[in-house]
């Protein structure tokens with residue numbers, strides 16, 4: 001069986017409020033970024049499945065004959081859902097040689113690819129193909145690179161398997177799937193996230209799938225269409241961390257101190273709800289300085305809460321201190337423990353203030369840039385419409 005070529009991309013995200021608390025059923029507000037992950041799937045006749053992940057220096061090929069041995073008897077009867085097929089995960093872990101339960105960057109990416117590939121094709125014939133992925137997102141820095149990767153895998157493999165149609169018409173540069181197909185993509189991406197994160201809330205893959213700004217509560221996704229244009233500075237402290245480890249740490253703390261941690265999670269929930277209310281007010285009445293004062297206070301309070309949850313880091317404290325000297329307010333975004341933070345810029349924040357802040361943060365060894373938010377969710381592309389530099393990288397494989 002030869003599958004058709006597919007070219008897709010999905011955006012990264014920034015969480016405005018609600019990271020970690022969202023894993024425990026609280027509200028999160030998240031927004032897509034203009035940084036994307038691109039995936040090219042090519043049907044081949046080599047009898048191999050190859051995966052090229054240049055961001056993480058991973059280049060692997062498997063014979064179809066060895067992958068066929070991994071298909072569990074139950075495969076094919078299974079639909080996407082809230083739980084992983086434990087038997088398939090066990091076989092895959094053994095196959096790639098992960099014995100102690102700990103997955104490194106390469107193993108997590110490989111495992112999630114093989115899991116979705118075998119789940120989708122296991123009940124019919126495994127096709128020979130090559131998947132290559134390139135991302136503009138920093139890996140493991142809180143901007144949802146794992147979700148963008150999982151959304152790309154899910155959309156391309158679902159499309160190649162024929163489970164969803166390819167939305168791109170011959171004359172199109174890029175196209176999006178219908179709501180029902182997006183729901184399927186989101187479900188399979190969530191499974192990829194489960195392998196990478198352990199216990200994901202699903203907010204990241206929802207943003208990667210639908211794009212824009214959304215409110216997420218216990219799997220329920222509400223797109224926020226009426227939001228003001230926000231100016232946000234993104235800073236990558238470049239301190240490496242693992243979402244899986246940080247999420248597990250917060251859970252331990254909640255189990256150890258339930259009566260102390262529950263009010264903190266409730267307070268984060270209230271912050272998300274208050275922020276949502278302010279953002280909505282800003283679209284239907286004249287925006288005032290007071291709106292921004294409240295948004296800034298919410299950022300400060302949430303950053304303290306995240307420190308209480310144990311997901312802060314000295315580099316993030318530095319970010320908050322440096323920006324505060326310019327009158328700007330910051331918090332970590334994503335899982336924390338290093339990685340990225342967001343800084344809210346006010347409409348009147350002068351370009352020179354932004355410039356000196358960026359320079360001060362760069363002097364701390366951080367990457368820092370003003371970002372635009374609200375990019376489109378997962379898309380299929382005609383390869384010719386994709387940025388030259390991305391094509392150049394993906395064409396190498």
Ligand SMILES: Nc1ncnc2c1ncn2[C@@H]1O[C@H](COP(=O)(O)OP(=O)(O)O)[C@@H](O)[C@H]1O
Pocket residue numbers: 037053054055056104105106107108109110133134135138139140141142143144145146147149196197241242243244334335
């Ligand atoms: N471009 C990519 N290529 C391959 N794997 C990726 C890529 N981006 C992310 N991943 C996978 O996602 C993991 C990082 O996920 P995570 O710790 O959740 O951080 P993030 O905040 O970036 O989502 C990596 O270890 C890797 O397994």
Ligand SMILES: C[C@@](O)(CCOP(=O)(O)O)CC(=O)O
Pocket residue numbers: 018019020021022023141142143144145146197199200201202203204243247333334335336
């Ligand atoms: C901490 C958390 O809320 C967000 C994690 O985002 P990231 O992987 O750090 O980009 C976890 C989750 O929602 O699944």
Ligand SMILES: [Mg+2]
Pocket residue numbers: 144145146147197204243
């Ligand atoms: Mg992640």
